[in-house]
Amino acid sequence: CQDSTAPSGGPKATTGEGGIPLSSPDNPVELPLYEDIPAIADGLPAEAGPLKVYNWNDYIYKKVIKQFQDKYNVEIEYTQFAGMAEAMNKVQNDTVEWDLFFPTIENVGKLVAAKRVQPWNRTYLTNIDNIWPSLTDPWYDKGGHYTMPYLTWKTGIGYRRDFVDDPSTYDMPFDIFWDPKYAGKVGVLDEYRETIGMALLRNGGTDFNSTDPAELKAAADSLIEMIAAVNVEIGPGDYQKLAEGTSHVRYSWSGNMNYAQYFLPKGTDVDVLGYYYPPEGGWEVANDTIVINKDAQSPVLAHMLVDFLSDIDVGLTNFGYEGFQPPFVGVDRATFLKAGYIPPALENTLVAEEDFAQGQPVAPLSPADDQVWQDEWARFKSGA
Numbered sequence: 001c002q003d004s005t006a007p008s009g010g011p012k013a014t015t016g017e018g019g020i021p022l023s024s025p026d027n028p029v030e031l032p033l034y035e036d037i038p039a040i041a042d043g044l045p046a047e048a049g050p051l052k053v054y055n056w057n058d059y060i061y062k063k064v065i066k067q068f069q070d071k072y073n074v075e076i077e078y079t080q081f082a083g084m085a086e087a088m089n090k091v092q093n094d095t096v097e098w099d100l101f102f103p104t105i106e107n108v109g110k111l112v113a114a115k116r117v118q119p120w121n122r123t124y125l126t127n128i129d130n131i132w133p134s135l136t137d138p139w140y141d142k143g144g145h146y147t148m149p150y151l152t153w154k155t156g157i158g159y160r161r162d163f164v165d166d167p168s169t170y171d172m173p174f175d176i177f178w179d180p181k182y183a184g185k186v187g188v189l190d191e192y193r194e195t196i197g198m199a200l201l202r203n204g205g206t207d208f209n210s211t212d213p214a215e216l217k218a219a220a221d222s223l224i225e226m227i228a229a230v231n232v233e234i235g236p237g238d239y240q241k242l243a244e245g246t247s248h249v250r251y252s253w254s255g256n257m258n259y260a261q262y263f264l265p266k267g268t269d270v271d272v273l274g275y276y277y278p279p280e281g282g283w284e285v286a287n288d289t290i291v292i293n294k295d296a297q298s299p300v301l302a303h304m305l306v307d308f309l310s311d312i313d314v315g316l317t318n319f320g321y322e323g324f325q326p327p328f329v330g331v332d333r334a335t336f337l338k339a340g341y342i343p344p345a346l347e348n349t350l351v352a353e354e355d356f357a358q359g360q361p362v363a364p365l366s367p368a369d370d371q372v373w374q375d376e377w378a379r380f381k382s383g384a
Contacts, residue, residue, distance in 0.1 A: 012211050016364050017114070022365070022366065023109065023141075023363065024361075024364075025356075027139075028140075036115075040118075046298075047297065047301050050075040050298070051074060051305060053079070053100045054079050054096055056080065056082075058080070060078070068308050071308075072301070079098065088107055088110070099293055099296040100291070101290070101291050102290055105140050106193065106365070109140070110364075117292060118292050120146070127310035127312075130311070130328055146291055148310075152286070154283065155252070155277075155284035156254065156276050158238055158249070158252030158260070159249040159275075161272050168276060174198055177202075178225065183229070183231055187235065187247050188223075188226075189251050194362060199223050209361075238251075239263060242260050245265075254348075255323040255324030256323065258324075258341075258349050273346060279348075281355060312331065
């Protein structure tokens with residue numbers, strides 16, 4: 001197979017860090033198990049804690065955290081991050097203490113190759129059957145040795161219906177981000193894989209994970225053109241800025257749009273919020289994962305929290321605040337809409353299991369190909 005350090009161009013690399021095969025929906029991979037990093041034994045008592053959680057900002061409802069703490073008389077120490085690149089850098093360089101970490105799919109293989117995570121012991125996960133089987137035995141971690149899924153989303157166009165045109169009126173809906181009439185009111189995610197991926201699709205590409213240097217350069221060139229056209233903002237906070245009206249259109253995760261309603265000024269109708277994702281799919285659909293530190297000080301508590309979050313009642317309570325949807329079996333659309341307080345204007349933020357087959361994930365890349373992406377991202381941001 002092609003070496004992971006081979007330069008980009010030509011056939012895609014087939015191996016990533018540590019020689020681990022690169023996974024994709026069409027190429028599922030079982031990640032290696034290591035004799036020196038076993039799962040914890042069955043039937044161990046819970047530790048005294050604290051349980052150290054490293055996760056996105058405000059990504060577990062504080063009410064749910066308190067319920068877990070009260071139920072098990074234990075403290076959760078919640079350390080937050082604002083972006084995945086920041087989080088991975090801190091994890092890989094041991095500058096943050098954690099028992100549980102919530103990485104995105106493309107980073108799981110890196111953590112396994114670096115021997116930073118331990119396998120799950122599913123005897124502690126009594127609620128695992130509540131989760132879509134496709135995510136407890138996923139293509140990026142066949143057998144689910146190292147990951148449990150957390151929440152799901154689609155990545156599309158969040159917008160204010162009272163300020164901008166419906167994105168579906170554009171021949172290519174992503175063109176709305178380049179429309180000069182919205183200058184100063186446009187924003188994109190500060191996530192290099194997703195925002196460059198969006199530009200790839202806008203340029204007529206079909207592969208959200210392209211490793212063609214020419215396509216990646218053209219995508220970055222298009223993003224640089226966006227700077228001149230609309231003075232684009234790169235960063236988080238889309239939900240708050242759309243709600244306040246300081247942004248009018250953003251490249252957004254679907255869950256953030258559900259969350260935005262809580263930031264609307266008093267008296268503003270929730271129907272001013274809109275979200276566009278193509279009905280035929282093709283754009284990003286994804287989930288994040290939960291992993292356990294190989295050196296976790298509270299591994300039993302870690303299992304217990306993930307099992308707690310996998311309880312349907314708890315998960316729907318969490319969804320009602322977070323806006324990002326848990327991948328629950330047997331929960332119908334009407335129940336999700338009610339639990340998530342989702343207004344009709346935002347119904348297409350909901351994620352169905354079949355959406356994963358129609359959409360594209362952010363998939364793992366070889367280190368050499370990933371560096372090309374990062375270099376193009378740096379070129380874009382240097383002009384922003």
